[in-house]
Amino acid sequence: MIEAHGLAKRYGSKTAVDHITFTVQPGRVTGFLGPNGAGKSTTMRMIMGLDKPTAGTVTVNGHPYAKLRRPLAEVGALLEAKAVHSGRSAFNHLRALAATHGIPQQRVHDVIELTGLESVAKKRVGGFSLGMGQRLGIAAALLGDPKTLILDEPVNGLDPEGVIWVRNLAKHLASEGRTVFLSSHLMSEVALTADHVIVIGRGRILADTSVDDLIAASERKHVRVRSPQAGDLAALLREKDAQVTTPEADVLEVTGPDAASVGELAAAGRIVLHELTPIKSTLEEAYMSLTADAVEYRSENLAGGAGEPPRDGSQAAGAHLAEGPAASADHAAEPHPGRHSADTVPASSSPEVNDR
Ligand SMILES: Nc1ncnc2c1ncn2[C@@H]1O[C@H](COP(=O)(O)OP(=O)(O)OP(=O)(O)O)[C@@H](O)[C@H]1O
Numbered sequence: 001m002i003e004a005h006g007l008a009k010r011y012g013s014k015t016a017v018d019h020i021t022f023t024v025q026p027g028r029v030t031g032f033l034g035p036n037g038a039g040k041s042t043t044m045r046m047i048m049g050l051d052k053p054t055a056g057t058v059t060v061n062g063h064p065y066a067k068l069r070r071p072l073a074e075v076g077a078l079l080e081a082k083a084v085h086s087g088r089s090a091f092n093h094l095r096a097l098a099a100t101h102g103i104p105q106q107r108v109h110d111v112i113e114l115t116g117l118e119s120v121a122k123k124r125v126g127g128f129s130l131g132m133g134q135r136l137g138i139a140a141a142l143l144g145d146p147k148t149l150i151l152d153e154p155v156n157g158l159d160p161e162g163v164i165w166v167r168n169l170a171k172h173l174a175s176e177g178r179t180v181f182l183s184s185h186l187m188s189e190v191a192l193t194a195d196h197v198i199v200i201g202r203g204r205i206l207a208d209t210s211v212d213d214l215i216a217a218s219e220r221k222h223v224r225v226r227s228p229q230a231g232d233l234a235a236l237l238r239e240k241d242a243q244v245t246t247p248e249a250d251v252l253e254v255t256g257p258d259a260a261s262v263g264e265l266a267a268a269g270r271i272v273l274h275e276l277t278p279i280k281s282t283l284e285e286a287y288m289s290l291t292a293d294a295v296e297y298r299s300e301n302l303a304g305g306a307g308e309p310p311r312d313g314s315q316a317a318g319a320h321l322a323e324g325p326a327a328s329a330d331h332a333a334e335p336h337p338g339r340h341s342a343d344t345v346p347a348s349s350s351p352e353v354n355d356r
Helices: 040-047 090-100 105-114 130-142 160-175 187-193 211-218 230-239 259-268 283-294
Strands: 002-011 014-024 028-033 055-060 075-078 148-152 179-184 196-201 204-210 222-226 243-248 251-255 275-278
Touching: 002 040, 014 040, 014 055, 014 196, 014 204, 028 040, 028 160, 028 187, 040 055, 040 075, 040 148, 040 179, 075 130, 090 105, 090 130, 105 130, 130 148, 130 160, 148 160, 160 179, 160 187, 179 187, 187 283, 196 211, 196 283, 204 211, 204 283, 211 283, 222 230, 222 259, 230 243, 230 251, 230 259, 259 275
Parallel strands: 028 179, 028 196, 075 148, 148 179
Antiparallel strands: 002 014, 002 055, 196 204, 222 251, 222 275, 243 251
16 A cells, blocks of 8 residues: 655755645555656655655555565565666566565566566667566566555557556456556556546646546536427427537537436427437546646647647546646746666666655
């Protein structure tokens, strides 16, 4: 279990993480979602004791990382790019890591097999592709058979087979009762992997909810109806206090009653319907809507103008959603440090505290 209370990190005048409180529960995959620069990596680095919080606390299985007696057995992490000795083979890298943590060599063979690295285990890590580097990082994270796994953008650089492998691995590890916390900026990926999501934007939590609840909270109560008697139907609906707009001839957009109620009302009024469609936003739309005010690095919208507003302009809302939108947008975008080079290893192999 990971527990953060009032966790904050400032870099000079820049607030990367803004007093966040959350719990990552064992036995399920928790996705950590947010746009570029939202604070995901900084949070994960603080969990792993690699960044010193400006305020607040974070514990893994009840203890701050620095107090864990057998850290690799408690928590394994795949974090941002770290230089690994590129002349070393994957096997030797893992063996050295195991040796310094009192882990038997058999476990090195096990994680190499588990991560599909057998055929390249004796090759120099310097020649590894990004995907192979990610697998090596995951192998290292698993080395101590930890109860908690922290994976920062684990599918980065993986081919489709690798993406599915990470997805299944994460689910399997959670099914064994472990805590699995993985970050992504892709809602579509998290929706397929995670049971629960914590959404962060500009260093603040925007939602801490199940994937199902996030979808439900974002659904628009909106029914699209096409009828040659649209005017008559609109009059009946307004009598029932429904909100009705007419985006085009013979089409109504109805807010209030669900599709079944609209259909029943039409039948009772002997009104012919050519279309009756409940409109639901996708999870991706829910996520875009939720983070619309928290995107730090916007891309140009090809249709013109910067950034793309959510299609319905709405803010997802629901019982489990944190109060949003988050922090003010008063800081300038900074170039983001490059990361995820081919030469990656988990931070656990070279802990170096960044307390700037
Ligand atoms: N070492 C640092 N020095 C200064 N600013 C930093 C440092 N590390 C992160 N930041 C800034 O803190 C903010 C949060 O960064 P962080 O890397 O945690 O975000 P992220 O959600 O992981 O983003 P991404 O998806 O792009 O990896 C960003 O504005 C980033 O530029």
